[in-house]
Amino acid sequence: MSAPPQTRGEPITDRRQLAAYLESGNKPADQWRIGTEHEKFAYRVSDHRPLPYEGPDGIRELLTRLQRFGWDPVEEKGNLIALTQGMANITLEPGGQVELSGAPLESLHQTCAEVHRHLDQVKEIGGELGIAMMGLGFQPKWRRDEIPWMPKGRYKIMGDYMPKRGQLGLDMMMRTCTVQVNLDFASEADMVKKFRVSLALQPIATALFANSPFTEGKPNGFQSFRSHIWTDTDPDRTGDLPFVFEDGFGFERYVDYLLDVPMYFVYRDGTYIDASGQSFRDFMQGRLPALPGEVPLITDWADHMTTSFPEVRLKKYLEMRGADGGPWRRLCALPALWVGLLYDSQALDAAWDLVKGWTTEERAHLRAEVPRHALRTPFRGRTVREVALEVLEIARGGLARRARNDNWGDDEAHFLNTLLDIAESGQTPADELLAKFNGPWGGSVDPVFKEYAY
Numbered sequence: 001m002s003a004p005p006q007t008r009g010e011p012i013t014d015r016r017q018l019a020a021y022l023e024s025g026n027k028p029a030d031q032w033r034i035g036t037e038h039e040k041f042a043y044r045v046s047d048h049r050p051l052p053y054e055g056p057d058g059i060r061e062l063l064t065r066l067q068r069f070g071w072d073p074v075e076e077k078g079n080l081i082a083l084t085q086g087m088a089n090i091t092l093e094p095g096g097q098v099e100l101s102g103a104p105l106e107s108l109h110q111t112c113a114e115v116h117r118h119l120d121q122v123k124e125i126g127g128e129l130g131i132a133m134m135g136l137g138f139q140p141k142w143r144r145d146e147i148p149w150m151p152k153g154r155y156k157i158m159g160d161y162m163p164k165r166g167q168l169g170l171d172m173m174m175r176t177c178t179v180q181v182n183l184d185f186a187s188e189a190d191m192v193k194k195f196r197v198s199l200a201l202q203p204i205a206t207a208l209f210a211n212s213p214f215t216e217g218k219p220n221g222f223q224s225f226r227s228h229i230w231t232d233t234d235p236d237r238t239g240d241l242p243f244v245f246e247d248g249f250g251f252e253r254y255v256d257y258l259l260d261v262p263m264y265f266v267y268r269d270g271t272y273i274d275a276s277g278q279s280f281r282d283f284m285q286g287r288l289p290a291l292p293g294e295v296p297l298i299t300d301w302a303d304h305m306t307t308s309f310p311e312v313r314l315k316k317y318l319e320m321r322g323a324d325g326g327p328w329r330r331l332c333a334l335p336a337l338w339v340g341l342l343y344d345s346q347a348l349d350a351a352w353d354l355v356k357g358w359t360t361e362e363r364a365h366l367r368a369e370v371p372r373h374a375l376r377t378p379f380r381g382r383t384v385r386e387v388a389l390e391v392l393e394i395a396r397g398g399l400a401r402r403a404r405n406d407n408w409g410d411d412e413a414h415f416l417n418t419l420l421d422i423a424e425s426g427q428t429p430a431d432e433l434l435a436k437f438n439g440p441w442g443g444s445v446d447p448v449f450k451e452y453a454y
Contacts (some may be wrong), residue, residue, distance in 0.1 A: 025316030137324025
């Protein structure tokens, strides 16, 4: 999640302004970029406990020391809560998960270099502080009440509201990690096609990246418990958005969806004002109970867009949100999958041909079953594993045709190799973890904190 916004921008009185804001993301293909975000659990090496905010080995000290690498501090009410460097940010999730929101980059080679650089930096500081980090989809050991909250105003409001709408919203906030990629579109029509393809195929990514089989030290019966959590977080702001596949879908229809998502907050003068459950439509009429008589600014709209959590999210770009966090190779593989599918017209056409006949019910079936069964999920007379192999072949062709070569002459397709290994073997990352738990780890999750540390 991003650093606190600045309160400025034009007042909003007409929903057409909101659609125009989304439409302003249109870019010609030569300006398309790749923005990768990944979260990771930070913990003490000595006892594997999540880090508090304060203290000699806490999150504040971690952020303070990371500034030696040229990061600038971002504070909220005197608390250091984020770092920024150019177009990149380091931010905190509610339970102290550390997120890199990467800069918009031109190639996957640059993306993977950025990931390496960041992990090298946190590893250096971690060595000094006796802390480590790892990527899993769900916290494998600690209960929610054993995880310290980070001092960010929006998280207090969200934490109070979440239990009113679902059973697992606080787990989403405190105990999950993901890897995402943000990708551009050329026009409304291009956005619609990419949105439909990526939404339909999001469960395939969930299956390939499934990496959260433990809860509080024991197998939880899921391959991606993180993905399951989103099904019981808040029905107003999650899901697979069937309306995206309806005739006439475009920027205005997505605006209407967002206007029906209840608000969380309004940010004014350095403070998050609780507006949970209130209506952005009322806000546009000057009737918001939290700010009577005021109308929203465009920055309020930008904030509000960050409070919906569908499997694919539209801003001025599209966010792919279906994957569990994982080790560094998969942090490079996630953007490779979606760039290969969406940034080459031939691949996009092939992916659309694959999914365009899927029904609303079939897509819902995938969304419901993949968190538990991943690649073994039955689908249309075959399994998700077989669909994944077809999808990866399309993506590999797309990356080859992009022909973005590194200094050694290699294109971007090799970043998919780790996913091809998973799909060809039929063994997900969760399967690998469970095999170790039931074998050499002797029924303990503790070894994960050493073997899977970055």
